[in-house]
Amino acid sequence: xxxxxxxxEVPTRGALTSRPYRISSVRHQTxxxxxxxxxxxxxxxxxxxxxxxxxxxxxVGEAAISISSDPASPGLLSHTIRxxxxxxxxxxxxxxxxxxxxxxxxxxxxxxxxxxxKDLVVIAGGIGMAPVRPAIVQALRERERFGRIVLLTGARxxxxxxxxxxxxxxxxxxxxxxxxxxxxxxxGWSGRVGVVTKLIPRxxxxxxxxxxxxxxxxxxxxxxxxxxxxxxxxADRIYVTLERNMKCGLGSCGHCQLGPVFVCRDGPxxxxxxxxxLLDVREL
Amino acid sequence: MxxxxxxxxxxxxxxxxVELDALFAELVRQDYEVRGPTxxxxxxxxxxxxxxxxxxxGVGDEQSPGRYRTTERADEALFGYAVGPGSAKRALFPxxxxxxxxxxxxxxxxxxxxxxxxxxxxxxxGLRPCELAAIAVQDRVxxxxxxxxxxYTANRSDLLLIGVECGDPxxxxxxxxxxxxxxxxxxxxxxxxxxxxxxxxFLLRAPTSAGQALVEALDTRPATEEDLGARAAxxxxxxERIERDLDTEGVHDLLLGNLEHPRWDDIAQRCLACGxxxxxxxxxxxxxxxxxxxLAGTSAYRERRWDSCFSLDFTHTGPASVRNTTRARYRQWLxxxxxxxxxxxxxxxxVGCGRCITWCPVGIDLTAEVATIARTCEDPATPARS
Numbered sequence: 001x002x003x004x005x006x007x008x009e010v011p012t013r014g015a016l017t018s019r020p021y022r023i024s025s026v027r028h029q030t031x032x033x034x035x036x037x038x039x040x041x042x043x044x045x046x047x048x049x050x051x052x053x054x055x056x057x058x059x060v061g062e063a064a065i066s067i068s069s070d071p072a073s074p075g076l077l078s079h080t081i082r083x084x085x086x087x088x089x090x091x092x093x094x095x096x097x098x099x100x101x102x103x104x105x106x107x108x109x110x111x112x113x114x115x116x117x118k119d120l121v122v123i124a125g126g127i128g129m130a131p132v133r134p135a136i137v138q139a140l141r142e143r144e145r146f147g148r149i150v151l152l153t154g155a156r157x158x159x160x161x162x163x164x165x166x167x168x169x170x171x172x173x174x175x176x177x178x179x180x181x182x183x184x185x186x187x188g189w190s191g192r193v194g195v196v197t198k199l200i201p202r203x204x205x206x207x208x209x210x211x212x213x214x215x216x217x218x219x220x221x222x223x224x225x226x227x228x229x230x231x232x233x234x235a236d237r238i239y240v241t242l243e244r245n246m247k248c249g250l251g252s253c254g255h256c257q258l259g260p261v262f263v264c265r266d267g268p269x270x271x272x273x274x275x276x277x278l279l280d281v282r283e284l
Numbered sequence: 285m286x287x288x289x290x291x292x293x294x295x296x297x298x299x300x301x302v303e304l305d306a307l308f309a310e311l312v313r314q315d316y317e318v319r320g321p322t323x324x325x326x327x328x329x330x331x332x333x334x335x336x337x338x339x340x341x342g343v344g345d346e347q348s349p350g351r352y353r354t355t356e357r358a359d360e361a362l363f364g365y366a367v368g369p370g371s372a373k374r375a376l377f378p379x380x381x382x383x384x385x386x387x388x389x390x391x392x393x394x395x396x397x398x399x400x401x402x403x404x405x406x407x408x409x410g411l412r413p414c415e416l417a418a419i420a421v422q423d424r425v426x427x428x429x430x431x432x433x434x435x436y437t438a439n440r441s442d443l444l445l446i447g448v449e450c451g452d453p454x455x456x457x458x459x460x461x462x463x464x465x466x467x468x469x470x471x472x473x474x475x476x477x478x479x480x481x482x483x484x485x486f487l488l489r490a491p492t493s494a495g496q497a498l499v500e501a502l503d504t505r506p507a508t509e510e511d512l513g514a515r516a517a518x519x520x521x522x523x524e525r526i527e528r529d530l531d532t533e534g535v536h537d538l539l540l541g542n543l544e545h546p547r548w549d550d551i552a553q554r555c556l557a558c559g560x561x562x563x564x565x566x567x568x569x570x571x572x573x574x575x576x577x578x579l580a581g582t583s584a585y586r587e588r589r590w591d592s593c594f595s596l597d598f599t600h601t602g603p604a605s606v607r608n609t610t611r612a613r614y615r616q617w618l619x620x621x622x623x624x625x626x627x628x629x630x631x632x633x634x635v636g637c638g639r640c641i642t643w644c645p646v647g648i649d650l651t652a653e654v655a656t657i658a659r660t661c662e663d664p665a666t667p668a669r670s
Contacts, residue, residue, distance in 0.1 A: 015431045016573075016588070017384050017398055058386060058394050059577035059584040084602045098392040245601050247572050247591075251430045254570030254591070255598060257620065259540075260627035265430050281543050283612035 015250060018056045018101030019043050021077070025096050029162040033127055034092045035068060035080045038102070044074040045102065048109035049134035050213075050241060050269045054249050055079055055091065056101030063087040064246040064264070066131035067105060068163075071138055077102070080130035080162065106249035107268050110135045111239060115211035118237075119147040121203075123224050125196055125216025126155050129162050131241050131268075132215050136166075136176070143175050150205050154181045154196030154216075158189045179203055196220065200227035207232035214240045218279065225272050235273035242268050242275065259284055294489075294496055297504035298511050299476075301484035304336040304362070310501045311407045316444055319375060320409035321368070326354050328368035330375065333409065340365065347454035347638065349647030363410060363478045366454035367637050371566035372408055372419050376439045377426065379590045383573065386584040394584065401438040409446040414457075414637040416447050416471030417464035418566035424629045425569050435588075444494060447472035451480075451518045456638030458528040458651055464635045466522035467515075474498055477515045487515050528641075530651045531658065532632065536623040539654070542661045543615065551653060552611035554646050559592030561640035561648075562617065567633050570598075593617050618650060 021038040028034050045053065047067050056062040063085065069078035083092040094100065112120075112135060120139050124132045139146055151170065155161045161180065170178045179199050181192035192199075197220060212233055214224045221240045228238050244256035244263040251265030259278045261267065267275075278284055299307070311318050318333045323340040333339065344357040345365040357364050382399040389395055411419075426436035450459070450466035459465030468475065473495035477487040487507055490496040562568040572591035577584045591598060594613050599606035607613045625633030634650075641649045 014383060014398055014434045016434070018396060020394060020396060022393070056586075058388065059575060059581060061575040062573065062586075085600075095392070099394055101386075101394075101396065243601055244606065245597075245599050252426070252433060252569070253572065254593065255572070257616070257624070259619075260624040262628070283607045283609060284543070284616075 016103070016248060018054070018062070018103045020099045021102050023094060023096050023098050023100060024076075026094060029080065029164075030160050032083045032092065033080060033160075033162055034083075035078050036091060036094065036100070037069070037076055037078045038100070039075060040077055040102075041075070045077055045105055046074055047071055047105035047134075049112060049138055050110035050131050051105035051107050052131070052249075052268065053079065053102050053104030053106070054246075055081075055087075056103075057087055057090040057094070058099070058101070060090045061087040062101070062247075063091070064106075064249065065091075066241075068130040068133045071134050072141065080127065080133075082127045104249065106264055108266065108270075110213050110241075110269055111211065111271075112138060114237075115139070116145045117147070119150065119205040119210035121148075121150045121205050121210050121212040122152070123196060123200070123212065123214045123216070124151070124153045125220045126160060127162065128215035128217075128220075129153055130215075132213055133163060133166065135213060136170075140173075140175055147209070148205050149176045150203055151176060151178045152181075152196050152199045152203060153179070154183065154199075156183045158182050158186055158191075177203065195223070197223040197227050200224060201231060208234075210237065212238045214238065218242075222279070225276065229272075235276065236271045238272035239269055240272060240275065242270060244268075294499070296487055296489045296507040296512065296515075297499060298479075298507050299486045299488050299502055299504050301360075301362075301486070303503055304486070306502055307498065308333070308335045310498055311409075311444070313501075314498075315405050316407035317404050318407050318409055320446075321363070321365075323354065327352070328354065328365055330368075330370045330372075330408075330410075336362065339363070339410070344452060345454060347456045347642045349456065349641050349649050350644055351647075352642050359480055360484060361451075361478060361480055363448045363476075364452050366450065366452060366457055367412055367415065367639060369564045369639060369643055371564070371637075371639070372411060372415055373422065373566050373568075375406060375408060376419070376422065376443070377433070377436050377569065378439075381435045381588045383586045383588050385586065388582050388584070401434060403438040403442060405442045405444075406439070407444040407446060409448075411445060411447045411472065412450050412459075412637075413447060413465035413468035413471070414450075414459045414462075414635045415566060416445065416468060417459075417462070417635040418637065419445070420471055421567045421629070421631055421633060421635065422569065424631055425567070429629075444474075445472040446474045446476065446495075449475065449477045449515070449519065450522050451478060453522050453526050454638060454642070455527055456641040456649075457526050457636065458530050458638060459636040460523055460526045461529040461532060461651075462632065462634055462636030463532075466526070467519040477518060479511065479514045479518065481514050481517070485511075487511055528638065528649075528651045530634070530636065530654055532622075535654060536626050538658055538661065539619045539623045542657055543619070545657050545661060547653065547657050547660065548611045548615050551614050551648060552609065554648055555594075555610050555614045556645060557594040557596075557610045557613055558645060559594040560643045560645060562592040562594060563590065564639040564643045565621075566635065566637060566639070567621075568592075572598075593620070618653070621650075622654070
């Protein structure tokens, strides 16, 4: 392809242009994690579980943030954000009524279709609950389509656990088998102590007939995948979601490359057999 | 540039050197701003040209790893040099591109205004075959990627390309290995070959109807066998002068199968991670965005600018960067350029222009590095990771 074979259509609206959305509520999850809700009436964002948006703070910048709300309720769009860099710190300081910019959704979602008729196992560490929450909410709404639904979630300490309301509700819900653990306990914690990956060999699910969604720090996903493989889950049924520096969300800024893959466009959800060799190369 | 009219081009014609200004006049009449090579501060750069007098007359160049000098030629050639540091990328995908701005409304609200994309009608003149090939690569990435890039598309949509075949490649050139030069039959609306034997003249070929319209407006004569022979001689001499080569056969699997080769450490000892190679590369497309406000905070601006995979913060996520070492960053650049680019866009990211060799302050030569890895890898047949 060296010459243009048709006149070019210049897009009228930039793919990199945000839309303003007013924050309807701010829910503090932990000391450094906040959930920001917007109520998009004019321009609702239809998304699938596991997708993300680029969220902009006026004058500060933009960050890739997983959508954590229910995909069936596009009238309420939530992003759950841990204060790490300057944009996410600014997001943690915002008040209801403030306007933020949002563009999206981007990325390949969790393969919930593939999980139908199988056990759905979700493993999340810390803020890793944010991108898997829409998948759990959707699966519970379509409960009869799945076998067991199991959630293993962990955090550094009890005060770092997010979506406590959901966890409390799901804990008493027979539709989902919830296992919560913390790396280190504090006085008053009566739950499990230990890393979340240690739960994998013990919880009841059928390894040969399940789909597993994993989100957490990369090292946690490694140990999870190893434990899952050891239990007999095929590599192409283990899904992880990767975090990389992203500036565009469209596979064009180049930042999120992992070998041949653009994480923002080809992922962020990948099956373990797609990315384990790539992740195995240091600093790729 | 419009579609090629047919496989068989209209017959080549000859334009006398003194008639070259008529080409500029016709381009201006057709409302084009002409940009092409000109000499500035001892370097051939691309800039707006008023006429043939703005072209570098009697200028040659000497290039070697880490070195660039323009020289005086014994003749009056207007295109007697190889590529300088600038490329069409600067015109089509500028180093800084405003994306949008926002105006604050009240305490906590803002309105977004999109940047206007009014691209001038540009004719790029004097592009070498490797540069035309680079535009074809950028077309794949920026026109035919996931989403057509708004800036590139706007600049590309009304573009006229006038190529000039290469008669004087530099010592850093390796276009022949990449199959992009020194001659070409496509990629431009009009193709020139500068003929210096006997009367100073240009052989013109027009692969597109826009190019043919230009030719028809000029005072040309049909090319003779002698003219065509002179062109063949120019290309033959150019091909002979190209010293460097890169063995593209299997380079994808070679590099991806040797991600832990000790040569990467060796390169990292020399590489300054300055990013020069990515800036002069005519196909490197990585960008970042910058957000600024005015002093009062009443307006905010969002701008995209070229970025380089050699910078530490390029892969910064959360608490750390993925590629902390220069070894990892050079490896990313070279494996992307020569290997994963093929996976992503079904073409190599390298056109063999040699700019990254010339403008590397320590003279790292990718052709030599690839050859070294090929010579010293344990198993050249190692399959690629993918």
